Amino acid sequence: MRIPIPPVRLGDDVVALAGEYAEGVRTPVEPRDAATVMLLRPGPKGTPEVYLLRRQLTMGFAAGMAVFPGGGVDVRDDELPDSCWSGPSAGEWARRLGVEESPARALVAAAVRETFEECGVLLAGASGDAVVDDVSGDEWEADRAALESRSLSLTDLLTRRGLVLRTDLLAPWAAWTTPIFEPKRFATWFFVARLPEGQVTRDVSTESSSVLWLGVDEAAAQVEAGELAMMPPTYLNCLEVASIGSEDEVLADAAGRTLTMFTPAVTATDGGHTLSMMPMHEKLMSGRRRS
Numbered sequence: 001m002r003i004p005i006p007p008v009r010l011g012d013d014v015v016a017l018a019g020e021y022a023e024g025v026r027t028p029v030e031p032r033d034a035a036t037v038m039l040l041r042p043g044p045k046g047t048p049e050v051y052l053l054r055r056q057l058t059m060g061f062a063a064g065m066a067v068f069p070g071g072g073v074d075v076r077d078d079e080l081p082d083s084c085w086s087g088p089s090a091g092e093w094a095r096r097l098g099v100e101e102s103p104a105r106a107l108v109a110a111a112v113r114e115t116f117e118e119c120g121v122l123l124a125g126a127s128g129d130a131v132v133d134d135v136s137g138d139e140w141e142a143d144r145a146a147l148e149s150r151s152l153s154l155t156d157l158l159t160r161r162g163l164v165l166r167t168d169l170l171a172p173w174a175a176w177t178t179p180i181f182e183p184k185r186f187a188t189w190f191f192v193a194r195l196p197e198g199q200v201t202r203d204v205s206t207e208s209s210s211v212l213w214l215g216v217d218e219a220a221a222q223v224e225a226g227e228l229a230m231m232p233p234t235y236l237n238c239l240e241v242a243s244i245g246s247e248d249e250v251l252a253d254a255a256g257r258t259l260t261m262f263t264p265a266v267t268a269t270d271g272g273h274t275l276s277m278m279p280m281h282e283k284l285m286s287g288r289r290r291s
Contacts, residue, residue, distance in 0.1 A: 005224055006232045006285055007274035010266060015273045018181040018266045031177050031185035033103060035111035036070025038173060038237060039121060040247050041195040043215045048247040050219065050238060051119055051201055054210045065229045066212075066219070068237075069118035069205075070111070072186070076153040077113065078106035080165065084158040086128035087168030096172045097189055098259050108167050111191045113154045117147050119211070120202035123170065123193060124163040131166060133198030144204065169193050171254035174240075176233045177263040179275065187261060190237055192254045194247060217242040224288065232264075236281045243284055 010018075020026045040048040052066040085105075088096075094104035116122045116135070125131040135144075143161075146152035158165060170191045178185035195201070203211045214222075216238040222228035223235045230238070244250050264275040277285065 005235060005288070006277055006281065007269075008232060009271065010273045010275065014181065015266055018179070021180045022266075028180040029183060029185045031187040033073040033107065033110075034071060034186045034188040035073065035107045035114060036068045036188055036190055037111050037115045037170070038068050038190060038192045038241065039115065039119065039195055039201070040192060040241075040250065041213065042247050045215055045217065046246060047215055047217050047242050048250060049213045049215050050241070051195075052212055052214055052219065053118060053205055054212075065231055065234070067231070067234060068190070069115045069121075070188070071114045071118070073103075073106045073110045074113065074150065074153070076155065077109040078102050079153070080105060080109045080155050080158075084155060084164055086125075086164040086166055093167065093172075096258050098175065098261060107189050108170060109154055109165065111170055111189075111193075112165050113147060115193070116144055118205040120144060120204050121195065121199050123166050123196065124158060125166055126163060128164060128166065128168070131169070131196045131198075132163065133196070135199060136202060141204070169196070171251055172257050172259050173254050174233070174237060175259040175261040177261055179264050179266075188233070189259065190233070192241075192250060194251060215242075232275070232277075236277070236284070239284050240280065 021028055039051040043049040051069065053069065054066050055064060090101045090105040093108050094101040097104050097107060099107070112123045120135060122132055122135045143152060143157055147154065147157060170193050173190040173192045175187070175189045177187045201211065201213070219228065219238045220235060220242060223230050241250050244253050262278055264277070266273050267276045
């Protein structure tokens with residue numbers, strides 16, 4: 001599947017449709033809140049490797065594309081009590097994510113829950129100074145499957161196992177909303193996290209056909225060569241991480257970020273119409289091959 005790299009050129013039909021939404025002739029679909037995590041580990045070329053899942057071709061959204069672990073917020077994610085929470089407070093996360101405290105709590109919980117569900121990595125520990133080091137046994141797998149089926153909540157899992165969610169192991173990275181003219185829309189907050197020592201990723205998600213660790217620079221290059229399909233935000237985030245440097249440098253950069261939601265809009269150019277990008281991404285794309 002060949003996906004054009006940004007800036008994405010839009011056909012006249014899409015431009016006309018977007019115009020109807022902009023003019024109020026059509027009402028945009030309300031986006032669903034979602035969280036996704038760029039799980040990083042050191043790479044051999046000085047930039048990190050990132051964990052990617054190829055979504056099943058039968059999926060209704062981003063079918064066949066390489067994505068980071070993540071998904072929609074569960075209605076119980078904002079119920080996580082303070083007794084299960086360690087690290088920056090929900091109030092501090094609200095400031096950094098640009099939302100109110102309740103959705104901030106839900107987004108952080110969703111990021112941790114979805115990472116465990118989709119790759120078997122759990123950002124939690126017995127205290128604020130510890131991280132579980134092996135969550136690959138049969139009992140852990142039963143808990144992961146129960147979370148995925150929604151028969152178990154994250155609060156129930158942490159409480160029963162005497163764990164706290166390590167919010168300090170996450171850092172905010174970016175926030176994107178699907179364009180207004182799309183029929184299925186998400187408001188997605190991107191986080192970064194280091195693969196905890198002692199834990200290993202596992203190919204367990206029912207939504208993916210395969211998984212891989214790939215250097216962020218190599219991931220961007222494969223997208224540009226038409227060898228890997230990604231949604232534009234996924235590609236641009238890989239490109240941005242690659243431009244910063246090592247895993248430590250990326251996490252240090254993320255630690256100081258506060259996010260503002262970005263929604264790509266139709267923009268007129270000399271060559272027609274494209275979807276807008278953030279200035280930092282326009283700079284990164286300068287000189288790179290266009291598809």
